[in-house]
Every structure is written in C-alpha cells, then in structure tokens.
Amino acid sequence: MKNGWQQRLQDELAQAWVVIVKDMKVHYLRPGMIMFGFMMPFFMFFSFSVRREMGAAQGVARLLALTTFFTAAAAGPFIIPLERRLGTYDRLLAAPMSLLTLLLGKAAVGALFAIGVSVFSLLVGVVAFGATIAQPWLLVSGVVLGSFSFSALGLIFGSIPTRNPGDVQMPSTLLRWGLLFISGTFIPLTEMAPAARAVAYLSPLTYAQDLMNHAVLGMGLLSPWLDLLVLLVSGILFMVPPVWMHRWARQLGY
C-alpha cells in the first residue's frame, strides 16, 4: 500500500506524461512547430555553413547544437499562448496536479521534439556524410540535457501572460538569435577575442556546442563535465521564472 506522498508522486508523474502525449498529438504537426522547431535550425545551419571549410563531423556537431537549441526553445513560446487562446490551458491549470508538474510536462514536450529532430540530424550526418561519434554517452547526455535546458528557456517566454503567440515569438526569437550569435557555434571559441569569449560564456548554447564538439569530434575547449553541469543548472534555473510568471498570470486572470 503506497502512502499519500508516494501516490501523489506517482499521480503527478503520470499526469505529466499524459500532458506530454497529448501535446505530441495536438501540437507536433502544427505548421508553427514545424517551421520554428524543425526547419529553422536547418535554415540556420545551411545559411552559415555552406561554402565553408568544414568536415562532416564538425557539421554534425554544429547541427546538433543548433537543433537542440532552436527546436527545444520553440515549443514553449508557441504552445502555451496558443492553448491560452483556445481555452484548453485552463483545463490543465484546473486539473489536480501541481504547477511544477505541468511545467515539467511542457518542458518535456519541447525537449522530446528536440531530441527527435537531433536524432534525425545525427542519422543524416552519419548515414549521408559518414560522420563518426567519438563519445556516444556524451552525445546522448548532451542532447538530453541541452534539450531540457533550452526547452525550459522557451517556457520562460511561453509563460508571459498573453493569449497571442505572436506577442511571445518576437522577444523569444530575439533572445534565441542573440544567444546564438554570441555563442561559439559559428565562430569557434578558440578563434574569439578574449572579450567576445567572455560574452560567449554567458550563452548556454556555448556549452552545448562545446559538449557536441567533445561528443562528435572528441575535443572541446572546456571540460565536458563543466558543459554538462552548466546545462543542468541552467535548465533548473530556467524553470524558476515560468513558475513566477504563472503565478503572476493567475493574478491577472490568464
């Protein structure tokens, strides 16, 4: 016989999973998700990688970092305001589960989408371009942690009290592009000026890219443990503002 605490935990985990499965069915094939979550990282990759001297493995490492970042962070700003507008978010907020469970479920929706797109990118890199993976465990942990962290980043924007996804897309895209350009994705950290490198360390994408370099190329500038730690901590920290913003939204009536 389970005690109340164990039963509650089991209920919450099951409810988070129910939300994830529902969102997969409802949102994954929406044009907005395909555009911002699936196609955008590929556009970005080809825009900045074509006609440049780059091996297959390097390209795969870059594409993986981009897909985890862009795809995972796209879900929250798209799904939550849309559900608020349709009224279906009230159904989730009124359900007997904690706000954290709901937000973890929503974070997992973006993360799983990003993991799926990353697997697709990896397959293309390995099968079509013959790329090899130096440290598979780092690849798996990096993609999973990075996806959760960036999905939580997207949740911050998704939690803005609005019923219009358009209100959220603009600031969300601005921040994502800003973090992308200051990170070491397109210009390796080793080639950056010290000041630029200091700024690059502010972007979590820098650590995801460094981790992918370790995983695919077998080398990176920072310790892979540091990369993993930063992604883990940033993922946890990124969950705090959505909780606050949901409480704020509850005061405003969203």
Add this chain to the structure above:
Amino acid sequence: MSNLDHAIEVNDLTKIYGQADSGVLAVDHINFAVRQGEVFGFLGPNGAGKTTTQRMLTTLLEPTEGRIVILGHDLAREPYPVKRQMGLVPEESNVYTELTAWDNLMFTAQLYRVPRAERAERARQLLETFGLWEKRSVKVENFSKGMRRRLSIAMAIIHRPSLLFLDEPTPGLDVQSARAIRDLIRQLNAEGTTIFLTTHQIEEANQLCDRVAIINHGHIAATDTPERLKATFRRVQSVEVALEPPEGLEPSGGWGEALTALPGVTTAVKMGDKWRLYTEDPSALLPQVMDYARANKLKVISLSTLGPSLEDVFLELTGQQVGTVRHETQDDRPRRGMKGRMGGGR
C-alpha cells in the same frame, strides 16, 4: 469554521485587476454559500463579476482578498483535494479539436487519474448519453458547436466530480441541444452532484436552480430561491391584456398610452400583440382594463394576471427597472423598446 453542509463558502471575496488603489474592482467583498446537492445559479449582466468569481472558485484566478472554502478545504491552502472533486465547463468549449472525441475523454480521464479499468466504460457511457458514440472516432474539428459543448461537459464529469461548475452552458445552442444539456444538469444533480451554474439566461436559472445569487457591479444583490425572490417583488406584478378593435376597424396604436394612464399602472410594455401593465395591485386594475375596453368598444382577446418573473426580479435588482421602455412605447417604437429592454439585462 466551515459548515459541512456547504459545498462552497465564500467570505469577503474580492478581486481587483491591476493595482489595489488604481485597478478595476471586479468583485467587491462578496459572501455566499452553496449547499451540498443543490443547483446554485449565479446570475448577472455582462461585466457584473460572474466569470471572475467562477474563475476564483476554480483556482484559475487568484483573489485579491477573501476566503473560499470548497468541500471543507480552504482553496488557498489545499487546492489539490478540491481540484480532484470538481469539474469545470467553461463558457467556450475547450476541447482539443485535433483529437477525436474518444481521445479527448481518455485524456481527461487519465489527467484526473480515473482507474484504468473504468476509463473506457465511463467514456462509452458518456458518449452514448450525449449522443456522440457514433462519432467517437471523428476529430472534434468536424463537430458542431452543440456537439463540442456536449463533449466539453462529458470531459468535465468523466471523473464523477461532486461539484460541477458550468459557465453559460447553453447560449448559442439549438433548442434540442440546450434541452438535452438542461436535462443532464437535472440528472447529475439528482445523482448528488452540486452544480454551480453561471448564466445570464434567467429562464434557465428559473427552471434549474434551487437557489440563485444575483451579482451586479461586483456586489451580490440578492441570494434566495427563485420563488422567494419573485415574492419579494410584488410591485412587479402585472396584468397582460390583448385587445382587438371591432370588425372593420384598423388596430390603433394609441391604446398603450391610454392603458399606461390607468390608475395604478406603473409601467406598460408592449409584448407582441399584447400589453403588459405593471402594477402593485392587479385585482384593482383588472376592472379598469375591462371598463376601458367597454368604453372604447374593444374586444378583450385575453386578460391575465402575472406574478413577477425572475427576469423582472433580475432587472429590478440590477437597476434596470421593468418597463424601461415606457418612453419608447410613447414614441410609438414598441418593438425597439422591447429589444432594448432585453438587451439591457445582458
């Protein structure tokens, strides 16, 4: 101390949107209680604070002040056990249009942790009850408004809540769907579910509710049974009369003014081919109406006395006195006037 006979107790509930000193006061220190097992109607015109109150009761909106106790639990401190026992049907049918009716029900059943062995059976029963069984595998995007509404209600009760919140359940539906939903509300209530019905459809509240609260400008104007509320407003009793001129003569539009001028008539309202004359003393007015008809050689087609309707009570309590169309009728614009009166209450 909460009363165990009460499903809902609301004390000094207040909601201010925005800053406390400069924001919009939507609900102002309201108090009411809903008894276990009753259908409680929450009536009010648009912007009165109905939906704001309901959203606070269902945890979707944080009160600025006040205390809510639902099923013995303080909602601010113990929302979880309350959420497990309540169902919510919002004004807009918030169903997932990309999913089938079956998937919508299964999702809700799983979300409310309905035991796995019971989910399918309950979903089947509900779909059959709501006439949606044949459409169970159809995506909801292909459903009519009435079908979505029925599915929305089915989703709200699949976990068999002891307290059900319904926000404007029937507006915009065809007569058949609206009647089916009213029958279902009665049935749920007969099975022991407490119903909190937010509506501006007064006749619906009159038919369904054990008690009603009327909210206006964020204040509760009255709480009582529909019949007692009507009894309170004796001044809105009326005499309804339909007159016809002798054969060969055209109907005259001047009767309204003459009838309004009869002693004891407070207001006259044209209602189709009839006139409703509001008075505090219908028995005194009846012979005067007959005398007027005889004197003007008019045929009395029908003549009846009416007690105040819940609509009359509602209009009185919300400051829109019955017969606010009096001047309209004098301007010979009775139909517009009637429309204006009805519109004023919404």
